[in-house]
Amino acid sequence: MAKQNVAEQFVDILVKAGVKRLYGVVGDSLNPVVDAVRRNSAIDWVHVRHEETAAFAAGAEAQITGTLAACAGSCGPGNLHLINGLYDAHRSMAPVLALASHIPSSEIGLGYFQETHPDRLFQECSHYSEMISNPQQMPRLLQTAIQNAVGRSGVSVVTLPGDIADQPAPEKAAETALVTSRPSVRPGDAEIDKLVEMIDKADKVTLFCGSGTAGAHAEVMEFAEKVKSPVGHALRGKEWIQYDNPFDVG
Known part of the structure; x- marks a missing residue:
């Protein structure tokens, strides 16, 4: 070869x-x-x-x-x-x-x-x-x-x-694992528990969604319906959360 x-x-x-x-x-x-x-x-x-x-x-x-x-x-x-x-x-x-x-x-x-x-x-x-x-x-x-x-x-x-x-490549080039997809990142259990507690105690809740909601449109809509929350969005959240959203406030 x-x-x-x-x-x-x-x-x-x-x-x-x-x-x-x-x-x-x-x-x-x-x-x-x-x-x-x-x-x-x-x-x-x-x-x-x-x-x-x-x-x-x-x-x-x-x-x-x-x-x-x-x-x-x-x-x-x-x-x-x-x-x-x-x-x-x-x-x-x-x-x-x-x-x-x-x-x-x-x-x-x-x-x-x-x-x-x-x-x-x-x-x-x-x-x-x-x-x-x-x-x-x-x-x-x-x-x-x-x-x-x-x-x-x-x-x-x-x-x-x-x-x-145009020069010859190394014969025994290092082969390391390639990162081909971004890893999933989520808050820790303690942070999630604290958020749940804050929502349970609140009289009114507003959701402000960014790009972290990518792929979770249905879940956000279900949550907004449950807590009766309007949904605002950041610029990079617009494509993920504004469409088919009856709770949208821009």
Whole structure:
């Protein structure tokens, strides 16, 4: 079996994490990754006219499906165009992995044509933003990025110089468990008992619901009927709780 390069390993890990599409614009520093996608039947390259569209598309897919989505931009202005969509995805808590392709690693810091520093530029709109500067960082760095995006519900950015993407991947790469879904979180029994006590003692109850009610519309409606409560909602609770809600007060 032919030895994988870093780009091929990168794409394989995306597939293992459940990514089915990679949105982006083909560019020179992205060529090894695009070629790896071309030869992997489990993932599709979705070509868009502008990288900003790629980031918004990935964010929309992540919000609709609740699973990890991915986008990519080439070096310089290519990946910079991702920023609006990544801000939107991050603030919407959509799990998105962005690949920011980079200039040749030997030219970083030397004022090379189209040089930027994506690992710094995307820090404010991501949970994790790091650069792969050596093939030995694969696949641990990418796995860490995926775990941050999925586990913390937001954006992770991986910066990858085109020449590193084309180098041979480590033969015995670390294989750690991938986080492919967000764990369920609930209050402890003591907190639930205290809430029940407060509701039982109250003369009037109002429910204010956020994104934590996702998937629990019927239960909230049943509870609101039982305690005769109006139901307000936060912005991120709107899609989960406002529809078919006779108790809604906005």
